[in-house]
Amino acid sequence: MKKFWFTAVAALAVLAFVGTADAAGDAAAGAKKARSCAGCHGKKGEGKKKNPPLAGMEEATFVKAIDDYKSGAKKNKMMKKFAKKLNDGDIANLAAYYHALK
Numbered sequence: 613m614k615k616f617w618f619t620a621v622a623a624l625a626v627l628a629f630v631g632t633a634d635a636a637g638d639a640a641a642g643a644k645k646a647r648s649c650a651g652c653h654g655k656k657g658e659g660k661k662k663n664p665p666l667a668g669m670e671e672a673t674f675v676k677a678i679d680d681y682k683s684g685a686k687k688n689k690m691m692k693k694f695a696k697k698l699n700d701g702d703i704a705n706l707a708a709y710y711h712a713l714k
């Protein structure tokens with residue numbers, strides 16, 4: 613099931629992002645990274661229960677939120693753990709990916 617989700621998300625990402633070459637991050641690469649986020653934030657970033665939606669989020673807001681979890685300015689144990697695994701490239705790619713989802 614996990615594999616199916618990933619394939620579906622990756623396929624959607626490729627379809628959605630053809631022609632958005634001006635984005636700073638690489639959304640297709642972001643889609644791959646987003647596998648580990650989908651369990652909580654939903655496979656299309658729609659959010660689930662107490663996990664907020666990420667779809668359509670402004671890229672700058674997204675990057676700031678991740679940076680804040682990393683630094684501890686925003687406190688959430690789960691997100692701190694996940695944010696710490698991401699480098700700047702990953703974050704830009706994820707920001708582009710989630711921004712383009714509706």
Ligand code: HEC
Nearest residue numbers: 648649651652662663664674677678687688690691694706
């Ligand atoms: C175990 C569940 C879980 C996982 C996995 C997870 N998150 Fe989260 N995420 C949360 C929760 C809960 C919040 C809300 C935390 C808070 O109150 O600040 C959140 C908040 C966020 C926010 C801030 C949203 C906003 O509107 O301010 C971003 C951005 C985010 N997550 C990105 C990610 C990314 C990217 C990944 C994968 C690398 C990920 N999350 C994985 C549970 C999760």
